[in-house]
Amino acid sequence: MKNVDYIIVGDGYAALFFAHQLTRNKKSFVIFSEGRKSASQISAGIVNPVVLKKFTTFWLAQEQLDFLKTSLDEIEEYTGVNYLIKASIHRIFHDENEQKSWLKKSQSEELEGFLDKNFEHLEVVKNDFNTGIVKQSARLNVQGFFNDLLTFHQTNSRLISEKFNYHELNVAESTYHDYRFKNIVFCEGMGVKNNPYFSDIPVIPNKGHHIRVKLSQPIPENLTIKKKHFLFPLNNGMYFYGGTYDREQLHEHIDESAIEQLRNGLSEFYPLDFDIEEVHFGFRPTVKDRRPIVGRHPVHADLYVFNGLGARGILNGCYFSKSLYDHIENNKDLPKEISLERFPNKKDA
The missing domain is CATH 3.50.50.60 (FAD/NAD(P)-binding domain)
Known part of the structure; x- marks a missing residue:
């Protein structure tokens, strides 16, 4: 024994x-x-202190970010690798009202450490109202x-x-x-x-799909683009785009409606051709x-x-x-x- x-x-x-x-x-x-x-x-491995639909933050966000960085430094001591990818999230604004809301919240004590006051315009993708940069955001090399x-x-x-x-x-x-x-x-x-x-x-399954795509023209590197979902480059010339949220369709196979949702979401801001190479899904355990x-x-x-x-x-x-x-x-x-x-x-x- x-x-x-x-x-x-x-x-x-x-x-x-x-x-x-x-x-x-x-x-x-x-x-x-x-x-x-x-x-x-x-x-996706997104490290993000901001709820990007409402431009709010959440309980212990800064403490969690700080602790993650410390922990990944400690893990690096025995794997020889730090898995944190410094790639800021760029949130594409839907309209001028979102811009104004972001700017106002970026001046609040709660969010000034997370929302950059300076907007940025990206090449290749459609971002008529520019993008807001989430400070301290990153990705994990999953x-x-x-x-x-x-x-x-x-x-x-x-x-x-x-x-x-x-x-x-x-x-x-x-x-x-x-x-x-x-x-x-x-x-x-x-x-x-x-x-x-x-x-x-009381955990509730939340089914999430993401797609891996080949873009006909690459997007700017070292960043993560977010509109409805997240888009960022992978190591193999493909890009990750996702993920969806679904509490209803909980069967163990791919939902065509989710693929269509992702295809439409990406097409909204990536105006060029792309090919869907892979589809993945999993079940997140969520709590009310x-x-x-x-x-x-x-x-x-x-x-x-x-x-x-x-x-x-x-x-x-x-x-x-x-x-x-x-x-x-x-x-x-x-x-x-x-x-x-x-x-x-x-x-x-």
Whole structure:
């Protein structure tokens, strides 16, 4: 029987950022990875402190940005790579009213650190009313982040490439297969609905599609363009464009209506020809109050959940991984805004 401090179930942002907390604190652990690409692994990787529909920000935005940069610097120490791509978001204005709204909000104390007062005009794309630049915005190199970190954990004999089987978990003995653990953290995204211990947490699937396209003329580099969706270059001459949000069409295949929505959205500001080369989709685990769900099982004290990261998986996963670690190891209270305990009757939440 092998003794480990932690078993992590899942391989998305929640799992890998929590694994980083364990790595830097020299805890022993294994990660159970099913090997299917999670919603995290096909995400855009946008790091963005602004809600770009309303030009507002959100809870702990600056703290989350700062903590992400620190964490990625720490991760660089053992992978040799920093996965933060400094590519600012340029939000295309729909009309003059949006320009005025942006400018007004950029002078507020809450948003002056995020909204640039100076507008910019881009070549190639249609932006008659210019673009607003989101300060401190960036992207994560998603493919590099997951490939390198999963390889790092595999090299260190921490990655178990198989589906976790709940029936083989002995909660009374704190064992699973040939592992004796102190704690298990379930970071399963929408897979949590099959978890007998946490299936009632109120996460709502939100299906997102994105397309990978070839543009007939390249757009300016080192930036991310946003109108309805995000457009930015990938490493292989293609561009990422997406993603959609859909709480209704939740079947496990591509929706033609989503592709049409993306084709039309891109055509609005990219007036030249483009070819759709690939279509991808995944299911984001979202929560009504837009806060993650983190906490200990009400009966089994060594079982924990870290879920509901929504569309801000990078920032939420990174920042609140420390909150969960401190809760388990140092008995610190979780912020009530993210605590599992805010849902006394979870199915009714």
